[in-house]
Amino acid sequence: MSRFNFLGLIVYTLLIATLFTLRGEFLILAIPFAVYLMAGFLFAPGEVQLEVSRHLSAERATPDTSVEVTVTVTNLGAALEEAQFEDVVPSQLKVLDGSPRSLVTLPKGGVHTLTYSVSGPRGGYAFESLKVKVNDHLAVAGSEVQFKSANQLFIFPPLTHLRHIPIRPRRTRVYAGSIPARAGGAGSEFFGVRDYQPGDSPRSINWHASARHEELYSNEFQQERVSDVGIVLDGRLRTNAFGRGHSLFEYSVMAAAALADAFLTQGNRVGLLLYANYLGWTLPAYGKVQRERILQALARAKTGDSQVFSALEHIPTRLFPPESQIVVVSPLTEDDVAPLVQLRGLGYQVMAVSPDPISFEMSYLPAKDPSVQMASRVVRMERGLLLRKLQHSGVQTLNWDVSQPFDQVVARQLHRPLGWLRTGR
């Protein structure tokens, strides 16, 4: 019940008591309350006319870094005796310093600034409105208004910069890049020998072959081009969630961000598919704008469960150009082998980047417990078998122990010469 209604009820009760008992004393008792109510009405605030603007010190941040929010309120209407401002902060953000609330007296034309800083976990956060509650000093009459002022804050996953990632899709695009295109032309890697053609540089003549066959032969180099890369981020709850509220998803997101950044830096066309309780598709494109789009999609990515997408077999292959590169970032389960092998069978070059769930679980389980040790040995063998099955099917695998930095693991495991890829399988 509002203060006005509460006091009004007291006054009218006393008035009715006066009428029923015909005793003026009750009327006397009502006088101070009536004076209070009238004073409240006399100083009641008029129409609230405010101009609200919000400024964020950064619209993109990394987890747990501080972002300063400044809200400026200008009073365009009559003076406000008591104005209470509350900036609506998204619930997952934590206020580190200052306060999103303020109680002030704002004269006509007066400006009030509210400053506070927030931080939070990965996500996309919308600041939408400022709640304003105005009343007179006795708080008898007042109103509550929400002023729209939209801002967005993206907290991106931490970005690890990776060096060149060797991939070898069967089909490349026409633009020059860094991926061997299985076609002769200008490049740095030897591709083959062909008949000398007028116009060939004398430097390209293969003198050994020419001397042996008494005809001139030229060396041919492999063209290097850009390619289509589709990153599939596994957001299924059943593969990412572990006991005691632990989740591998943040690591998967981090890996996907690092890979997307690296592939885009190499000049490739990159798309992202979030495979969770729905399919979140970021259309493939090139460059910095695409990097921003992918990071925004990753900032918003969440795990989810769905019966339809419980297995990887529903990855929509029509989203990826034929014979392009697909990178699946997933902790992987036994059921995921067949769909990945199927992708390989369709002609895609598949790379599985897998945050290791066993070493992750062992990091918070009692390692000295014999039953835990035994269980870990069994599941480690199972996982080893799973990864070997994938490798035998031509799927490039990267097993990532998340206690180690991702860039180091990539450097160690992916920069080996990919002999089996050179065969063009």
Added chain:
Amino acid sequence: MSVTTIVMYASIVVGTGALFWGYSLASLDGPARWLLAAGAAWLFAQWQRLHWAASLGLLVFVGAAAYGLWAGLPASLMTLAAVGGLLGWDLAGVSHRLRLASSTDDVKKIEQMHMARVAVVSALGLVLAGVASVIRIRLSFELAVALVLLAGIGLTQVVSWLQRRGE
């Protein structure tokens, strides 16, 4: 402790004291002790920052003052108790609102302006009540009708408010 809090506690103490004294004068020792306990409970609730306690406290004070007037206890003490309750209720609301202010807000200014206004309003209420108790008038039929109409309008407002709330 802020000025608002000190004056709030003082108002509740004054209101409780006035009720206790008034009831004790009429040798209503049992109810007087209960009212003393109610005042103490209100003070304790405010100390515990129980926001709802202020409205309950005011209702108890007004109810006790009205009953006191009906029982023929001194009108001055009963009015003082009601005004004490009103001040306690008002200042409890202020201290609740001030708690929502940030550390950089000019709380003292708001506090001072509020204290000035509530002091004027309470003083005016007390003076008018005092004047009304001195100048005794017999309720004429016309005045009674006017009061009935006023009460009727008020009741209509209350009913329409309750209906709006129920929708």
